[in-house]
Amino acid sequence: MEAQTMSPPVTVPPLELRTVPGAEGSAPEASPLIELEKFSFWYGEKQALFDIDLKVRERSVTAFIGPSGCGKSTLLRCLNRMNDLIDGVRQEGSLRVAGQDLYAADVDVVSVRKRLGMVFQKSNPFPKSIFENVVYGLRIQGERNKTVLRDACESALRGAALWDEVKDRLDESALALSGGQMQRLCIARALAVEPEVVLMDEPCSALDPIATAKIEELIFALKERFTIVIVTHNMQQAARVSDETGFFMLGKLVEFDRTDVIFTRPKEKMTEDYITGRFG
Amino acid sequence: MSASEGRPSLARKSGVFRSGEPFIWVTGSGLAVAVLMVFGLLWLVLANGLGFFWPADVHLFALEDGRALAGRVAARERIPDPDAAPGTPERWRIKVKQGNRDLTGEDFVWVDESAVRSRTTPADVVVLERREWGDFYGWVSEVRDGETLLASGREASWKKVVELLPRAREVHEEALRLEKGPIGAVNFEKEKLRLERKKLELEGAAAGSKRNGLDAEERALQAEYDRLFAALQEVRAGVKAVLVLETAGGLTKELPLSQVVRADRVNGMGRLAKAGRYAANVWAFVSEDPRESNTEGGVFPAIFGTVLMVLIMSVVVTPLGVLTAFYLREYAKQGPVVSAVRIAVNNLAGVPSIVYGVFGLGFFIYFVGGSIDRLFYPEALPAPTWGTGGILWASLTLSLLTVPVVIVSAEEGLAAIPRGMREASLALGATKFETMWRVVLPAVMPSILTGLILAMARAAGEVAPLMITGVVKLAPSLPVDGFAPFFHLDRKFMHLGFHIYDVGFQSPNVDAARPMVFTTTILLILIVVALNLTAIVIRGRLRRKLRSSGI
Numbered sequence: 001m002e003a004q005t006m007s008p009p010v011t012v013p014p015l016e017l018r019t020v021p022g023a024e025g026s027a028p029e030a031s032p033l034i035e036l037e038k039f040s041f042w043y044g045e046k047q048a049l050f051d052i053d054l055k056v057r058e059r060s061v062t063a064f065i066g067p068s069g070c071g072k073s074t075l076l077r078c079l080n081r082m083n084d085l086i087d088g089v090r091q092e093g094s095l096r097v098a099g100q101d102l103y104a105a106d107v108d109v110v111s112v113r114k115r116l117g118m119v120f121q122k123s124n125p126f127p128k129s130i131f132e133n134v135v136y137g138l139r140i141q142g143e144r145n146k147t148v149l150r151d152a153c154e155s156a157l158r159g160a161a162l163w164d165e166v167k168d169r170l171d172e173s174a175l176a177l178s179g180g181q182m183q184r185l186c187i188a189r190a191l192a193v194e195p196e197v198v199l200m201d202e203p204c205s206a207l208d209p210i211a212t213a214k215i216e217e218l219i220f221a222l223k224e225r226f227t228i229v230i231v232t233h234n235m236q237q238a239a240r241v242s243d244e245t246g247f248f249m250l251g252k253l254v255e256f257d258r259t260d261v262i263f264t265r266p267k268e269k270m271t272e273d274y275i276t277g278r279f280g
Numbered sequence: 281m282s283a284s285e286g287r288p289s290l291a292r293k294s295g296v297f298r299s300g301e302p303f304i305w306v307t308g309s310g311l312a313v314a315v316l317m318v319f320g321l322l323w324l325v326l327a328n329g330l331g332f333f334w335p336a337d338v339h340l341f342a343l344e345d346g347r348a349l350a351g352r353v354a355a356r357e358r359i360p361d362p363d364a365a366p367g368t369p370e371r372w373r374i375k376v377k378q379g380n381r382d383l384t385g386e387d388f389v390w391v392d393e394s395a396v397r398s399r400t401t402p403a404d405v406v407v408l409e410r411r412e413w414g415d416f417y418g419w420v421s422e423v424r425d426g427e428t429l430l431a432s433g434r435e436a437s438w439k440k441v442v443e444l445l446p447r448a449r450e451v452h453e454e455a456l457r458l459e460k461g462p463i464g465a466v467n468f469e470k471e472k473l474r475l476e477r478k479k480l481e482l483e484g485a486a487a488g489s490k491r492n493g494l495d496a497e498e499r500a501l502q503a504e505y506d507r508l509f510a511a512l513q514e515v516r517a518g519v520k521a522v523l524v525l526e527t528a529g530g531l532t533k534e535l536p537l538s539q540v541v542r543a544d545r546v547n548g549m550g551r552l553a554k555a556g557r558y559a560a561n562v563w564a565f566v567s568e569d570p571r572e573s574n575t576e577g578g579v580f581p582a583i584f585g586t587v588l589m590v591l592i593m594s595v596v597v598t599p600l601g602v603l604t605a606f607y608l609r610e611y612a613k614q615g616p617v618v619s620a621v622r623i624a625v626n627n628l629a630g631v632p633s634i635v636y637g638v639f640g641l642g643f644f645i646y647f648v649g650g651s652i653d654r655l656f657y658p659e660a661l662p663a664p665t666w667g668t669g670g671i672l673w674a675s676l677t678l679s680l681l682t683v684p685v686v687i688v689s690a691e692e693g694l695a696a697i698p699r700g701m702r703e704a705s706l707a708l709g710a711t712k713f714e715t716m717w718r719v720v721l722p723a724v725m726p727s728i729l730t731g732l733i734l735a736m737a738r739a740a741g742e743v744a745p746l747m748i749t750g751v752v753k754l755a756p757s758l759p760v761d762g763f764a765p766f767f768h769l770d771r772k773f774m775h776l777g778f779h780i781y782d783v784g785f786q787s788p789n790v791d792a793a794r795p796m797v798f799t800t801t802i803l804l805i806l807i808v809v810a811l812n813l814t815a816i817v818i819r820g821r822l823r824r825k826l827r828s829s830g831i
């Protein structure tokens with residue numbers, strides 16, 4: 001929970017090997033954290049997702065790729081029910097997180113979002129100080145203890161690899177940060193509430209290559225503690241950071257497999273065309 | 281020739297209109313006209329208003345017919361003569377403020393310049409600012425105290441006046457303190473007692489110990505009052521000197537020294553002394569109560585009333601407008617109904633203000649105020665307590681008048697907040713309310729203040745609705761004073777805007793009052809600017825806090 005645990009403990013890789021025995025074989029099995037079965041989704045009359053079947057392993061990075069409008073962002077926003085904010089949406093099929101149906105009638109949306117944090121395409125810090133941005137989620141949860149907030153702020157900022165850059169100006173406006181720093185601040189803000197899953201919606205699309213590289217490193221480190229689902233337009237990025245990749249097309253999940261499989265020997269022709277850029 | 285053949289030319293196309301040059305000129309002239317109008321207005325007001333406080337020289341005119349006249353030159357104009365043959369020399373006349381209204385009947389007289397034999401500024405002319413009848417110009421020939429002669433002759437009398445005046449002013453102020461302080465308190469208590477007695481009668485309580493208690497209390501109060509009144513008389517008796525005045529026209533009058541506010545030998549004053557007197561006059565204007573049906577003295581009650589009314593209005597209009605905007609933008613389902621409401625709100629801003637006044641009179645004063653009176657103040661009826669115009673009702677009426685402005689600005693502010701900011705908050709597990717309270721409201725604060733600035737500017741300048749909801753020409757007491765509960769929002773009040781109207785158009789002595797129209801206007805403008813600057817500074821701070829330096 002604190003700074004010590006943030007730095008990857010050496011014992012983690014073997015542990016992970018134990019939880020996912022024989023990972024070289026075909027994709028995810030054993031205790032998936034997120035599980036979709038025949039999940040479909042509509043914006044009003046328009047169907048955006050068709051019968052998605054998908055499993056996301058715990059402490060892994062899953063990437064969603066595909067052309068614009070293919071439904072990958074929609075699916076991501078379904079995972080923490082951000083789509084509820086839009087009028088006239090509905091869904092079918094099941095979406096389970098740690099075994100619980102996310103769309104069951106008695107589910108509290110607010111607690112869902114606490115467990116599945118989100119980082120948006122456009123960094124969206126609040127017009128508050130850096131400190132207040134990071135501890136916002138904790139304040140919402142009613143945390144008042146200054147020491148707890150300060151510690152959480154530090155560990156979240158360390159987790160987002162931003163601490164060294166901002167530790168002397170926590171009280172300054174978050175809007176004075178650079179684009180890349182702002183995005184890492186948004187990641188820190190999401191980490192501060194200790195979610196199980198971090199959903200990232202094209203987190204690097206507005207950043208330059210250097211800032212992008214930093215965030216990718218960060219994703220790599222975060223996977224030790226969090227389950228990450230990332231939507232990206234950048235296929236190299238998907239190849240670099242993810243363990244599993246899903247390719248979406250017109251609201252359908254065309255192919256879902258280990259990343260190296262998707263990028264080296266995809267089963268579907270469509271996937272291959274898209275990945276190699278031969279896509280019309 | 282060969283290379284450019286058949287290709288589009290790169291040469292600049294001609295055409296004045298296309299170049300956009302005329303558009304720059306049109307936009308520029310628009311700005312120029314606006315600036316010209318603003319500065320023209322300011323110049324008019326300042327030029328007419330600022331001279332009012334200057335202690336100008338008093339001229340002594342000897343006329344051809346042997347009469348003499350002392351006064352200040354107020355205006356000079358050509359005598360219109362349409363029948364004059366071309367080449368005849370122009371004739372001019374001057375308007376002289378001769379003062380001495382009690383003796384001559386009129387403050388101002390016109391004098392043909394051709395009828396003036398000589399015009400001098402004798403150093404010994406005395407200007408007396410009096411509590412009644414306006415200024416006196418002339419000389420003090422004697423100072424008496426009952427039968428004893430204190431001084432005689434112009435020089436000696438002047439010295440005596442200068443010697444006695446400070447004491448006389450002190451006595452006057454002490455008497456005023458006594459009247460407003462202890463005597464006011466006793467009167468306040470007596471009125472409360474009267475109402476209590478009436479209440480007992482209404483309740484039909486037996487003439488028991490309670491009423492006896494009241495009787496005893498009243499006797500005690502009456503004794504206190506008599507004692508204070510005697511004290512007041514005694515204080516007032518401290519100044520018994522009487523001045524014998526003599527005008528340029530040869531008239532004489534006796535004037536008690538207690539009636540004199542200030543005395544000056546203006547013509548003998550240097551520039552520095554005059555500047556000092558100018559500053560003193562300005563201060564007196566903003567700090568004193570009005571005299572002589574508002575044509576003299578100060579406007580302090582009007583300043584106080586204006587500022588208090590605007591503040592009450594702000595306190596009411598801000599939450600009202602902001603809550604409305606939040607509902608319209610955040611909760612209401614957008615559709616034809618909400619659009620209709622929005623259009624209606626925008627149109628409300630165009631309803632003539634007198635209509636709001638009529639509404640305020642009917643709803644706030646007669647309905648709400650009347651109901652309060654019947655329920656809580658039956659002992660005072662038929663004299664209304666709340667069922668009559670007052671500063672609270674006027675402020676509420678103005679809040680209604682200005683609420684559309686606040687709603688529109690707040691709504692625009694809400695619309696400008698990026699969706700991402702709300703989503704970020706929601707994604708962190710905040711409810712919609714928490715998101716609005718912690719993120720949206722702080723971010724929309726500058727827009728709310730913008731709305732408030734516009735609302736305050738409009739409210740401070742509004743007169744029509746006030747005339748029927750609580751403004752009076754002369755309010756006997758301020759809405760805030762030392763008697764519990766300190767804020768008396770049921771009281772009528774004075775207002776600078778109404779003061780301008782009253783002094784300029786309802787005054788019995790328009791010539792004397794006209795400069796006050798301009799000085800009051802300057803004050804009103806200054807107050808609006810000051811209120812707005814305060815809000816602008818706060819908004820600037822908020823914006824700096826919200827926005828970054830970098831992006």
